[in-house]
Amino acid sequence: MKYLDEYRDAGVAKGIAQAIRARVTQPWVLMEICGGQTHTIMRYGLDEMLPPEIELVHGPGCPVCVAPLEIIDKALAIAARPGVIFVSYGDMLRVPGSHSDLFRVKAAGGDVRIAYSPMDAVKLARENPSRQVVFFGIGFETTAPANAMSVWQARREGLKNFSLLAAHVLVPPAMRAILASPVNRVQGLIAPGHVCTVVGTREYEDLSRDFHLPIVIGGFEPVDLLEAIRMLAVQLEEGRAEVENQYARSVSREGNLPAQTILQQVYEVSDQKWRGIGAIPMSGYKLRPEFAEYDAELVYGTEEISAQEPQECISALVLQGLKKPVDCAAFGSLCTPERPLGAPMVSSEGVCAAYYAYRRRVPEAVA
Amino acid sequence: MIPLVCPAPIHHRDTILLGHGSGGKLSAELLREVFLPAFANPVLARLEDQASLEIGGARLAFTTDSFVVKPLFFRGGDIGSLAVHGTINDLAVGGAIPEFLSAAFILEEGFPMADLQRIAVSMSLAATKAGVTIVTGDTKVVEHGSGDGVYINTAGIGRLRDGVRLSASFARPGDAVILSGSVGDHGIAILSQREGLELESDIASDSAALHTLVDVMFAAAGANAIRCMRDPTRGGVASTLNEIAEQSAVGIEIDECAISIHSAVRGACELLGLDPLYVANEGKLIAAVAPECAQALVAAMRCHPLGADAAVMGRVTAAHPGMVTMRTLFGTSRIVDMLAGDQLPRIC
Numbered sequence: 001m002k003y004l005d006e007y008r009d010a011g012v013a014k015g016i017a018q019a020i021r022a023r024v025t026q027p028w029v030l031m032e033i034c035g036g037q038t039h040t041i042m043r044y045g046l047d048e049m050l051p052p053e054i055e056l057v058h059g060p061g062c063p064v065c066v067a068p069l070e071i072i073d074k075a076l077a078i079a080a081r082p083g084v085i086f087v088s089y090g091d092m093l094r095v096p097g098s099h100s101d102l103f104r105v106k107a108a109g110g111d112v113r114i115a116y117s118p119m120d121a122v123k124l125a126r127e128n129p130s131r132q133v134v135f136f137g138i139g140f141e142t143t144a145p146a147n148a149m150s151v152w153q154a155r156r157e158g159l160k161n162f163s164l165l166a167a168h169v170l171v172p173p174a175m176r177a178i179l180a181s182p183v184n185r186v187q188g189l190i191a192p193g194h195v196c197t198v199v200g201t202r203e204y205e206d207l208s209r210d211f212h213l214p215i216v217i218g219g220f221e222p223v224d225l226l227e228a229i230r231m232l233a234v235q236l237e238e239g240r241a242e243v244e245n246q247y248a249r250s251v252s253r254e255g256n257l258p259a260q261t262i263l264q265q266v267y268e269v270s271d272q273k274w275r276g277i278g279a280i281p282m283s284g285y286k287l288r289p290e291f292a293e294y295d296a297e298l299v300y301g302t303e304e305i306s307a308q309e310p311q312e313c314i315s316a317l318v319l320q321g322l323k324k325p326v327d328c329a330a331f332g333s334l335c336t337p338e339r340p341l342g343a344p345m346v347s348s349e350g351v352c353a354a355y356y357a358y359r360r361r362v363p364e365a366v367a
Numbered sequence: 368m369i370p371l372v373c374p375a376p377i378h379h380r381d382t383i384l385l386g387h388g389s390g391g392k393l394s395a396e397l398l399r400e401v402f403l404p405a406f407a408n409p410v411l412a413r414l415e416d417q418a419s420l421e422i423g424g425a426r427l428a429f430t431t432d433s434f435v436v437k438p439l440f441f442r443g444g445d446i447g448s449l450a451v452h453g454t455i456n457d458l459a460v461g462g463a464i465p466e467f468l469s470a471a472f473i474l475e476e477g478f479p480m481a482d483l484q485r486i487a488v489s490m491s492l493a494a495t496k497a498g499v500t501i502v503t504g505d506t507k508v509v510e511h512g513s514g515d516g517v518y519i520n521t522a523g524i525g526r527l528r529d530g531v532r533l534s535a536s537f538a539r540p541g542d543a544v545i546l547s548g549s550v551g552d553h554g555i556a557i558l559s560q561r562e563g564l565e566l567e568s569d570i571a572s573d574s575a576a577l578h579t580l581v582d583v584m585f586a587a588a589g590a591n592a593i594r595c596m597r598d599p600t601r602g603g604v605a606s607t608l609n610e611i612a613e614q615s616a617v618g619i620e621i622d623e624c625a626i627s628i629h630s631a632v633r634g635a636c637e638l639l640g641l642d643p644l645y646v647a648n649e650g651k652l653i654a655a656v657a658p659e660c661a662q663a664l665v666a667a668m669r670c671h672p673l674g675a676d677a678a679v680m681g682r683v684t685a686a687h688p689g690m691v692t693m694r695t696l697f698g699t700s701r702i703v704d705m706l707a708g709d710q711l712p713r714i715c
Contacts, residue, residue, distance in 0.1 A: 001630055004637065010696045045699025090711035103708075107382045114711075116639070222697065338392055338707040348711070358701040 003249075007221030008044075016226040017049040020233050024053040028236050029185045030229060031321045033171060034140075034192035035062030035349030036220050042358040044222040046229075054229060057185065057321030058354075060174050060277060061192055063139040064091050064347030066319070068273035069307040071167040072097035075136050078165060078300050079110045085128060087121040088136040089143075090114045091347045096340060098307050118150035118164075125154065125162035134296045137166040142194045144168045144285055145259035148266035151287065151294045165296035166287055169272055171195050172203045173283035178320045179211045186321055188232035190218040190225065193247035198263075200255025205243045212241045219247040266291060275343045276319040315342035318351055325355040332360045386708020390602030393708050414614060415534060416597060417461040419527060426529075428463030430454060431522035439482065439516060441560050443553075443572030444649075446519055447489035452576045452649060453600070454523040455497055459578035460596035460652055462533045462585075463525035468494065470521050471505040475514035486517065497576040499523070530590040537594040538615035542683040543661035545654045547580065547668060548573070548676040549627040550604050554646035555635045570631045575650030580673045584654070587667035592660035598652050602706070605644040607653050608681075608691045609705040615655075616688045621681030621703065623695050644703060645710050655683055 006012075032038060038058045041047055047056055060066055076097045079086035086102070093102040093112065106112040111131075115121055121135035137147035147164060154162040171192060178184060191204050196217045208215045214235035218228030228246040235242060245251055263285070272284025287295045297303050317323040325331050325344065335341035337353055344350035348357070386393040403411065410418045417430035434450040444452075451468065458465040470490060474483065494501050538544075552573040559570055577598060584593060595615075599607035604626070612619045628636075628643050636643045650673060656664055661679050668674030691703040 001634060001637075004633075008696060010698065013697050043701060044695050044697050045701050046697070048699040049697060093711060094708070103384050103386065104382065107384050336707075357704045360702060 004221065007219065007223040009223060012223050013049070013226055016223065016230050020054065020226070020230045021051045023230070023233050023237055024051055025237060027053045027055065028187050028233065029055045029057060029321075030188045030190065030232055031057045031059045031186040032190040032218065032225065033059035033061040033175065034195070034220070035065065035347070035351070035354075036194070037061070037190060037192070037218060037225055038351050038354050039349055040220055040222055040225055042354040045358075046222055046225055049226070050229065054233065056229075057324075058318070058351040059321060060178070060274065060319040061140065061171065062344065062347050062349040062351070063143070063169065064095055065315075065343040065350040066169055066174075066274045066276055067092070067095065067138050067167055067343075068275045069098060070273070070305055071138075071165070072101075073307050074297065074302040074305050075165055076100055076102065076105055077302055077305060078134050078296060079105045079112050080108070081300070083132055085111045085113060085124055085131050085133045086136065087113050087115045087118075087124060087133060089116075089138065091349070092136055092138060095343075095346045118147050119153065122150050122153050122157075122159070122162060125159050126157065129161060132161050132163070134300075135162070135164050137164045137168065140169055140171055140192070140195050141198045141263075142192075144267065145198060145256070145262050148262045151266050151291055152262060154294060155291065160293075163294045163296040163299045164287065166267075166285065167272070168267070168285035169274060170269070170283050170285070172207055173280050174274060174277065175207060176210075177277065177280050179207070179213065181320065183322060184320075187213070188236055189213055189215045190228045190232065191215050191243075193217055193219045193224070193251055196247070196251045196255065198256050198259050201243055201245060201251065201253050208241055208243045214241045215243045217243070217245045217247050217251050219250070276315040278316075315344050315352070318342075318344055325352040326360075328352075332356060384708070388601075389706070389709040390600070390606050391706040391708055394602075395705075413534060413536070415461060416457045417463065419461065419532075426527040428458050428461045428525045428527050429522070430457040430461070431520065432457060433518060433520040435515065435518050436557060437515065438557070438560055439486070441572055442556050442570065444574035445486060445489050446517065447486035448493040449572075449574050449649060450519040450521045451490050451493035451497065451499070451501075452574050454521040455499060455576040455578055456598045456649075456652070458523050458525040459576070459581045460533070460598050461527070462531035462581070462593075462596070463527045465497065465499045465523055465525040465576075465578050468499055468501045468521050468523045469503045469505075470501050470519065472507070473514055473518040473520075474506065474508045475516050476508055476511040478516050483517065486519075493576070497578065528585060528590065531585070531593075533593060533595050535595045535597060535611045535614040538611050538617050538619075538655035538683045539594065540617055540683050540685040541658050542594055542655045543658045543679045544608070544619060544621065544681040544683060545656060545661065545665060545668070545677060546604065546626065546680040547577075547652045547654075547674045548650075549629050549632070550599070550648060550651065551628060551632040551636065551643035551646035553649040554603070555632045555643075557647075558639070559635055570629065570635065573648055573650035575673055577650060577652055577673060580652070580668065580671045583667050583671045583674070584664055588656065588660040588664050592657040592664070594655045594657070596652050596654045599648050601647045603643070603645040603647060604651075604653065605642070605691065605703045606705050608703065611653070611655060612691050613689045615683070618684040618687040618689070619681055619691045620684055621691065621693050623693055625678050625680045627676045627678065641710050645706055653680075658682070
């Protein structure tokens, strides 16, 4: 399959791993930001191919995991209302709110549907004029343009029964918060290729300069990630701190300009809570006032819902790369994908879930 | 800045969730906590896909399965042929020769008669082709809105081959694990035709009756070389392997290179964020067999149209009992876990 097979080639991967081994002379701590990248590392066992000097820690880039508890509670409240068709990406359905999740709301009679695109929700609104359709707009800069497009399209069509429950998060402010922490260990960053496909690489140039940090924009296939690690290792060994683009087949410096235009038209940057990290100023998107009638929070009056987030697991430390999932006493025993205690165990993209699925006990080498 | 924030765990299970029907851990929990205690008996406790019974000296296999597929008609089959094949396969992988089926229909008020006719004809054709007879049945109609068009239950009965005893608890270290062909075809065929997905593909369901392939296997290897067989339906190959590993208290190590996946299925899985190892099949089987017979079995299976892509996909080990691991394309090793519920498409 073109664009896949060549980036999953075992021979190429082993060659890059060898080049990394030949280049590193001292320990380096690298962070991949995106949950999709974490997933690939675990699924292909890339960390096993690396020399012991390279330590990978896993960043906060799983949108499901960092969605704050209160937005889940708001979603549950709206989805339970009669007359509402609540449309969501699939992996949000299992995420626990304070007392329930969307699967349970569905089991109790709520009309909760899985969609692959927010435009499917707009289509539902068009086809069901007597129902209210709400799309759960979660995600980083990657999904934000499509979600913005749904609102823009609904307004263009004059739909009065569509709204968006938006909780978008932005990568650079979160990375700034992590890098500025006095306990930060991260020395090199694999930036999220799909986020950069949308927004370009300029913000990462600022990040690299401000923290004197090597950054490589990385893809999501195993060869992409190994190559990004190699590029970081070379920068670190040479004492450089620059932004390099490994994922050039998708990412340009300017990014996707039409997508950026729709983002600016529909959203404004706002403060945002992150599950596992806390409130970060100017780290999210919310709908602009001129789109208020499409803002599900305003339509359904859920602004007042807030959630008390209990302090039971070490997800904050995991999402900042300070701890590994296996360092948690609850990991794999009290906390499993069936009964998640913490956000990173919920989504298959979450770092704890990735460790649980692929690595909860290090298997002996297969003969 | 670092407040610890976590969701409260949700432990109680006061209602049935869709995941309870997924074939994953939630399904197993339902069985363990509700049905096994309620119906407690030694035949059921063996947790096979079919009950092995002795009646008047005859050894029989008995099984039942319900079909709630949507869409009702799909590329490669329909709910009717699926209901026939599924029950035949549950008998066949128990080592039985399928003979008689029942068919029960739960119909929703307003369901088109022409569709029911089409389903009945399809069942008849599938049964005739497989050499089984549908000898009893039942029909119920529920009010409009209380069903989803049509649900079908089939039960089946067959004669167990002399000297053959198969069980998911019989796999032993050293055994070879054989997979009869490509994975994920049925699940992706269904998914790609569901409303709203608009995937352009020619992926067809692999729905087929496996009993003649099983005939070939016993002819090639005799009665004792095959320890267990399962058809990896809902929950896919990964869930079936986990069941065998758990019930036999062995480890299973599979080789990623040995798993055949059609490129269209792979493409759809990539797009949807699904792992083909967890996607349903309706015309495949997995067998744990004595290692010395594995190559002869694979060779024999490849001569049968339903086993043309058969291969040894892995082996049974004494290490890490209850766990399935995979040697990846890169030579690294990872766990292949059982899922909690259905696979959920990821956001990005």
